[in-house]
Amino acid sequence: MPKRIVILTGAGLSAESGVPTFRGPDGLWEGERIEDVATPEAFARDPQRVQRFYDARRARLAEVEPNPAHLALGRLDRHWPDELLIVTQNVDDLHERGGASRLLHMHGELASAWCRACGARSPWRAPLADGPPCPACGAPALRPDIVWFGEMPYHMDTIDAALMRADLFVAIGTSGQVYPAAGFVDVARHAGARCLELNLDPSMVSDRFHESRLGPASRLVPALVDELLATL
Numbered sequence: 001m002p003k004r005i006v007i008l009t010g011a012g013l014s015a016e017s018g019v020p021t022f023r024g025p026d027g028l029w030e031g032e033r034i035e036d037v038a039t040p041e042a043f044a045r046d047p048q049r050v051q052r053f054y055d056a057r058r059a060r061l062a063e064v065e066p067n068p069a070h071l072a073l074g075r076l077d078r079h080w081p082d083e084l085l086i087v088t089q090n091v092d093d094l095h096e097r098g099g100a101s102r103l104l105h106m107h108g109e110l111a112s113a114w115c116r117a118c119g120a121r122s123p124w125r126a127p128l129a130d131g132p133p134c135p136a137c138g139a140p141a142l143r144p145d146i147v148w149f150g151e152m153p154y155h156m157d158t159i160d161a162a163l164m165r166a167d168l169f170v171a172i173g174t175s176g177q178v179y180p181a182a183g184f185v186d187v188a189r190h191a192g193a194r195c196l197e198l199n200l201d202p203s204m205v206s207d208r209f210h211e212s213r214l215g216p217a218s219r220l221v222p223a224l225v226d227e228l229l230a231t232l
């Protein structure tokens with residue numbers, strides 16, 4: 001019977017809410033090459049292009065809703081009496097709106113802005129391309145609070161500690177192509193956790209899990225949550 005659970009989520013979890021995944025068949029991410037919009041070099045080269053790209057994605061948050069998979073994880077969070085940590089690579093706010101609170105955004109959040117002048121992070125819903133002042137220091141130096149390629153993911157110490165203690169690790173809707181998240185299964189498995197993958201297709205790291213269940217998150221996640229809550 002699991003007690004301490006770590007759940008890693010990726011773009012596949014939000015796909016059925018209408019948020020596109022990163023790696024479509026054409027290798028483009030909403031029409032852009034990842035290196036043109038999701039690296040510090042891209043931001044240095046053409047900040048307006050990068051700001052506009054994330055402004056459009058931030059604006060779209062208002063048009064999407066949590067799907068049954070987010071809601072099921074919210075239900076698990078409310079009812080699971082032992083340790084639970086949901087680590088998401090997603091930068092949308094659908095986990096929060098689905099009721100999850102034991103949640104870490106390891107790749108940052110669209111709904112947050114980070115000031116390059118003073119370092120403050122501020123909740124943010126508006127565009128950034130027009131250079132608004134930082135609420136903390138007034139400098140027009142805000143960037144998306146997103147972890148770009150080549151930058152360090154957030155909360156790694158807390159995540160590693162939870163993986164080392166976990167007795168169940170579940171990865172949902174992630175292709176297993178981006179590290180360090182793709183390596184969490186190895187850390188958890190080495191530390192003795194049962195490892196379960198829920199994904200539409202086999203991922204790059206499926207063979208490292210004890211079990212892979214294939215299908216849409218909106219079906220597989222509520223079923224898993226029912227299974228887990230039935231063990232209480």
Ligand code: OAD
Binds near residue numbers: 010107
């Ligand atoms: P990907 O787009 O690489 O992978 C999404 C995965 O979800 C694929 O394996 C799909 O098969 C699966 N999938 C799609 N629809 C699904 C559904 N309805 N139910 C279940 N699974 C489904 O996205 P991530 O693995 O999350 O990083 O990408 C990881 C990171 O790469 C992102 O966080 C982002 C990106 O570059 C940064 O921006 C730093």
